[in-house]
Amino acid sequence: MPKKSKIIAALRAQLADCDELVLATDEDREGEAIAWHLVQLLKPDKLGVPVQRAVFHEITPAAVTAAFASMRAIDEHLVSAQETRRVLDRLAGYTMSPLLWQKISRGLSAGRVQSVAMTHIVRREHRRLAFVRADYAGAKAVVAAGGGAFEVSLVALAGRRLATGKDFDPSTGRLWADADARRARQADDGDAADVDDGGAADGDGDGDSDGDGGVSRRKNGGAAAASAKPPLQLKKTAAKAVVKALTAADGWAIDDVTRRGTRRRPPPPFITSTLQQESSRRLGMPAAKTMRVAQGLYERGLLTYMRTDNPTLSEQAVAATRSAIVDRYGGDHLGAGRVGAKPKSAQEAHEAIRPAGEVFLSPAEAGLEGDEARLYALVYRRTLASQMADAAVDTTTITVRSPPLPPPLLAQIRGGKAADGAPPAAEAGDDVGIFRASGTIVVFPGFLAVYSDAFGAHAEGGAGEADGGGDGGGAAAAGVSPSAASARPGTAAAAAQVLPDVVPGAPTTCSALDVVQHTTIPPARYTDASLVKELEALGVGRPSTYASIVETLVLRGYVTRGTRETAGRLPPQALAPRLTAFVVDQLLSRYFPSFVDAAFTADMERSLDAIAAGAADRQEYLASYYLGEGGLAASVARMEKEIDTAWARRLVLPGQGGGAGTADGGGGKRSAASKKKDVARGGGGLAAGAEVFVGPYGPYIELPRGVVDAAAAAGGGDAGREVIKASLPAATLADELSAERLEQILSRALDPVIGTDPATGLDVLVRTGRYGPYVQLGRDVDYVPEEKPKRKVGKKGLAAAAAAATAATAPSAADAADTASPPADAPALTADGKRVGKPKRASLLPGMDVGDVNLPTALRILSLPRLLGVHPTLGGEVKAGMGRFGPYVVHNGVFVSLKSTAAAAAAGRGGAGASGGDGGDDGEAPHVDALAADDSPAIAGDNEQWRQVLTVGLDEAVALLDKPRPPRRAFAADKAKRVKAAA
């Protein structure tokens, strides 16, 4: 620890004047080890200072006094357990990672925690790729009774329950053979959201809903009888026939009215994982940002410590919470003060995350802004909610029966596509359609008054949720609507409606009847929130690392995050595996299954507990893991020889007839729908026979020889080459590997020239590279590389080269006139007519692919950056260009982004096919007119950013450049470097 030597020296100096050294680090494995290391560094024994260990969980006079009254020595066994953990993690990571470098690509990594997380993300994507959607029809009606009209949905027909999303097998798109048994089982398991089934970001805040006994007024058991038979998948034609038969028919009746009172319990106070989940879900903040903001609040004394797995509140905090509740909501909103269940892993080093202090500042009093204000309010509300009363919610369900259907239609429905050969039944009531509506009324809000489902920006996307009444505007909205919101197929759209007071048998009329078409939705991708929830449930990772686990996966290039930059390809917050993650998962899952299994961590924890208790020996444990015939070292060494590099790099996706390496061996029959997704086979054309690999330079497509010959013979291009390889962008997602897309990239790789640049006579090429599709001026052979100065090898040489590089660029930035003199697109010619240097290249715009670029567009892209003129007061050129972060203007090396207008922001968020049109178009009409006269409609089309680069004027640019700008943060630059190095 050379960097900290000053601190250590200072501590030692102070220690010399002390009577006693008390170590009060956290009361867990890691905390004990920190205390132990302090002793090693400070060497109190040499100063004759005795050492004691104290532990307290809250900083109150009573707690600290009690802790100091019962001190102990450092627990060597506990320290030993921590060191075992540390050594094991390093043995695992530093042994497995090099295998990946050798077999796939340099810089990859594997580890006890990250590999489990990565594999979860990959397997979820496998299920999405293998997903076969099911279409099924239903009907909805508007009925009037008891003086009110309400909407009901068809739930049963001809004595059979209608199938819903859960009744379909996601891998076949057909009804489960045992659909009813499954449904019964689900009901038994309670309504706990099935994490693995796409209920991704279903928060923990729901509490339990224990039925309070309901009042049911039932006339007969028609609907109940219906559920005893296999569910019915209604076709659209049949639904239409039903609608036609029932429209204008008389004889509708209220069949049943059920009123069920339920209580919802408040959620427990926040711990790290739940804070991250709710912050992601309600505020749209990624886990890492949440932790950053929370740390800021902690450092200013507004929140308690933010890395904890203990949901209990100190006595002092309970008192503060309860007095805040009484002040703001009244005593009737006080709850029983239940204590939330602690996770098994909880070590109680800290209490729950809550507002700090003995009296909580309300969000308004805290005087915060932006993200800090939003996060503080979230914690404040959650803390209050945890001590508040249960909410009482009444759910009313009204069942309506239609008039009888005509017998021929009934026969058609019964004889139609049933899941089995059920005989046509003819029980009473089996000749009608059963419709149902349910409405929810909050009878007593309790904790919902402060912590409703609608609280937070997410409410914007969840308009149909139970008590979504008030919010509406959602001023704080960050434009976030996690994919999980749409992943609940069955969510009743009618949940929010207010139902009239009716009784069974009441006269009813139907005023409208329509067919409804449903489609099943694939499992949602993980988000920060749902992944953290999953990892915590598995016992993998710790509060201090949840946020960084995802960051590691992103940094290593395993995962792409849904951000503004990936808009149109990935929804906000979604975590999608890159192709690299698929091949790494293939290798690990097949040859080292325990390495990607969370059970390994659970085993490790048990062993560490035994070591901490003095019941096991750490050397033995580590040796059994690493050494010997079955140890990790030997098995990695064996696999190093056994694993074929080509196998390791070849991507096999679900539905493909892969080799032995398919991760989930799910061979068998495939539907036509899944075949369509195939990367390789079945596509016809060039993509037939193409295979996708991930190598040292990223993902690429390869066409083996026979296919190339055929393509060449068909007039494709260079014959005689054995294989064709074409790069894929590093950020390519698995669901973007359509046969059509591969075909496009391959045909461009065979013939990249799209025209000639009139100014230089050079060919203009379109290619796909690591960073995506780009255009290039001139073929590679038109250029010769610049003479490179010889450089020495080694670190000093590199440093010198870097220094030289900065020295070379610095003056040119300062003296723009100088650099601008040689025209950029007309480099010096050599004697044999070649150009010196590298060809000019530029990325296509977001949303464009190699197939949709023509010559004028390509030339336009290559023409950037565009000269706007000379700065009127300072001199020097002002230019506009398109950079990594969008359109910019630059002067003397100072860059300023062109601010996007409201319309631009909307286009960016929604991606290519976003709704458009409304709002704030006024000021832009002149620009659009200017573009209409432009000669390259292909670009002018719909890209707001492009429009900005083309139309920004000198005056506007100068105004932007002259405006004083806030200083930059150094940390961002540091991080960007690391990302770049990893990419």
Add this chain to the structure above:
DNA sequence: CAGTGAGCGAGCTTCCGCTTGACTT
């Protein structure tokens, strides 16, 4: 932060869990 696009070569990459830091504009 503001641009890239494999291919000579030597030496490099990597784990998990716990923290806070702070030169100048």
